[in-house]
Amino acid sequence: MNDALLEIRNLTVRYPGTTAVRDVAFQLQPGEALGIVGESGSGKSSIAGAILKSLGASARIAGEIAFEGRDLLRLSRADHRAVLGRRIGAVFQDPFTALNPARRVGGQIAEPMVRHLGAEPAHAMQRAIVLLRDMGIHRAEEVAHAFPHQLSGGMKQRTLIAAALACEPSLLILDEPTTALDVTVEAQILRLLARLRQQKRVSLLFISHNLGVVRRLCDSVAVMYASQFVELGRVGDVLEQPAHPYSKGLLASRPSLRAASRGSRLSAIQGQMPSAPRPEAGCVFAARCPFAEPRCTGGEQSLILTAPGHAARCWKAKTLGDWPRLAVEGTDLGEFRPGNALVNTNRLRKSFTMRRGMAAWRPSLANRWPRFRYQPTQVAAVDGVSLTISPGEVLGLVGESGCGKSTLGRLALRLLNCTDGSVEFDGADVGRLSGTDLSAFRKQAQIVFQNVGSSLNPRLSVGEALERPLVLFGLAKPRERRQRVEELLEMVRLPASYRLRYPHQLSGGERQRVAIARALASEPRFVVCDEPVSALDVSVQAAIVNLLADLRDRFGLAYLFISHDLAVVAQISDRVAVMYRGRICETGTPAELLAAPRHPYTRLLLAAAADESPTAEPSADIGAGATGCTFASRCPRRLPSICDTTVPTLRPVTSAHAVACHLDPIAKQQCGTIATASIPP
């Protein structure tokens, strides 16, 4: 017998037509943290689902899940329920929908204590407040009495963790708990989890698609691919010396937080995960593996030990070298030298009216008489942004969700009209274009969206979707269209036969390739890429980023590359602009921004992405940021006398580096004279 808290043996989960989990086995010791890493569809969440029995009626589960000495799969419903919430806590991906919108947060934390421990409701509520305080929430009482919609995403996830820990369980299952959150918030939640793990001595089963995140929290890690564990070992071993080619590829294809030269490309894993893997017919990774040889497909691969406590499902694992780097490296194009501006935004501003019409009539009780005043609420999503993009240049735009970066992209293409300011394309004011000029502009400026699922019309075949822009802009004669479609498919490295497929027959990466081909159909010079890889798995991301870089070099395209991921942006961009709440706070080359970030927000982003320093972020102060610097409410350097009253403007630090912060010493010096001279009377 051993003293493992959780021991899973031969776990297999089948759905009609597919096997989601095949023969998975692992142990979790008390206090240990195990990460399970895999891309979507690898079956990682089905393991959590099997433990929680939340897989629905069509799932067939076989094997054994021994938890605290009892097989969960053989417990009655009621007994299983007594374990859930009491001994096992669970936190899921999407904090925005995981709280019941109709009930106060505190009550939702207290409920499991009342159910499982028989606590008095009032007492449980007190405990809930203490727990919230434990989660690093300052105004715990207020939060406990709040409704979910009154809390931010990070705050919601904290309350959900509090609820999962309410009955002091011995196991906490975390299913992608930070995926839906901004990087800075993600870093906070990960630190919180690490601290709780120490304090509460709880074991963690951490499920994620992100190897980097697992590194920060777990002792050991299992890499899952196509329903099987392909590698299992201590976190350090697996991340430093990955044994299985898939793990090698995953690690190699992650963009690092380093500026890359124009010619460099990410190492990518070609192809995609099989949707119905057949391990009995040989290695499931064989189709994508650069080390594959005939023997690999001879029979089922089993986990073999490559080092003590480190196993991989590959017979060659012990002898393999590094993942091959893509050999484009040699063609270094040197640093990009911007020419004349292709796109120029001039103090661009877009405000939305949040409350208008009937709802804008705000009643007030003045002199005891009710009065109604018309007060529409204006919110500036983009607030005075001036940017320049040269032909062939990639401008990266980073920022967290809601900072206005997508709005800016749409403004640049006139998919939205700006409230103020202007966009110039090739010297012409885009806002004034009409008729044939406008259509010529539309032809030259295109967009690729994040949401590959909904940006392609499900009723059109790939060929039809690609023909549309050809017809719309009159670009090819009917007889030539088919040939042109095939050329476009070739450009994005899809076989010509894909012409006849429909979007639902494509994988996420392939759909994104089609979307890129569609944007390229009109031979544009400028493409806005709005989070083009965010919805894709890591192993597919790299290939798409490489494709975009190749297309840039081949056709001299200029991109506005919008992303929340600093590493991806640094990989492809010539210049990066950091955006916070509608304003640009810093611009510079990736090298400058990564090596010497100047704005407090850029530093925060970097620290969160690298998780180096404990960024003690002051709790948000509602009053700050309304009239002065938008970042003031979160800024550790804030000086209220100036930061709360005056909006900082972008001021140069070096020729290509500018920062918008009152307290930046160099920027202040550089512009001190100009600034005082230009103060209006």
Place this chain on the structure above:
Amino acid sequence: MASYALRRLGTVLVILAVMSLLVFLATHALPASTAAMILGQYSTPETLAALEHKLGLDLPLWLQYWNWLRAMLHGDMGQSLVMERPVAPMLWDAFGRSAILALCAMAIVATVGVAMGVVAGVWRGRWPDHAVSIFAYLGIAVPEFYWGLVLILVFCSTFHLLPSSGIGNLSDGVGSYVSYLILPVITLTLTLLAHVSRLTRSSMAEQLDSMYVKVARARGLPEHVVIVRHALPNAMVPTITVLAQDFGFLIGGIVAIETVFAYPGLGRLLIFALQRQDLPLMQAAILTLTAVFCLANLGADLLYGIANPRIRHGGAVE
């Protein structure tokens, strides 16, 4: 919440004011003037002018409106031209009888309809769900007066179980009184039951599929707690709005049903007034119906506000 309620109230007052203006102007759009209608065949230019002066019909339009509105607000609804009696008492009696009908129907719809929806939503894809679906399709597909006629045929003409028309007298005992109500109320509810149960079913099903229900289950809460305390309150939010809209529909239905069952309520009074061109009666009846409709909507909006924490508790904490 207070600001929300005040805003809603403001909206209702505006709608009522506009409606009263429309009703008033409609009077003036009719071919014959009130005075001419009263005098009928005895009208001569002199008597007409005298009566118009007496009734204030020679005043400027806005003053007439103001006088009429002021009288209405004081409960003076004028004199019925056909019945030659004051409108107000007639109207209130009819209103009371209609209200009984409407409230009984509404109570049934709100309880039985919601219960049917919840059952169907919880046992999705199994026989209770199918039963409710079939019932709902029948209810929605066929107009309610048709069910009225069918019910009359079955229960009155064939089996002689229930009276087919009119209204009971409380002095004959509660049983007899109720027996007159049964058929009209059932007829009124059928369509609405179908509507409400379908809607509750889909919103219940949606809530049961939601993330927070998955989370609640993962906390080991028993299924009945998950359904009643977690899913139901959220499922009720859209249902409440629809119940209020249905109340408006019900008022329309009452006009038809009262005619089918010869039930002496507001609807029948309105039809009578319309047929006989009895202007004051018509104005008062329409205005009352409008007011009831608006107030029902106001009530629904407030209930919605109470049920929906986003409205009840506005801004962010943090």
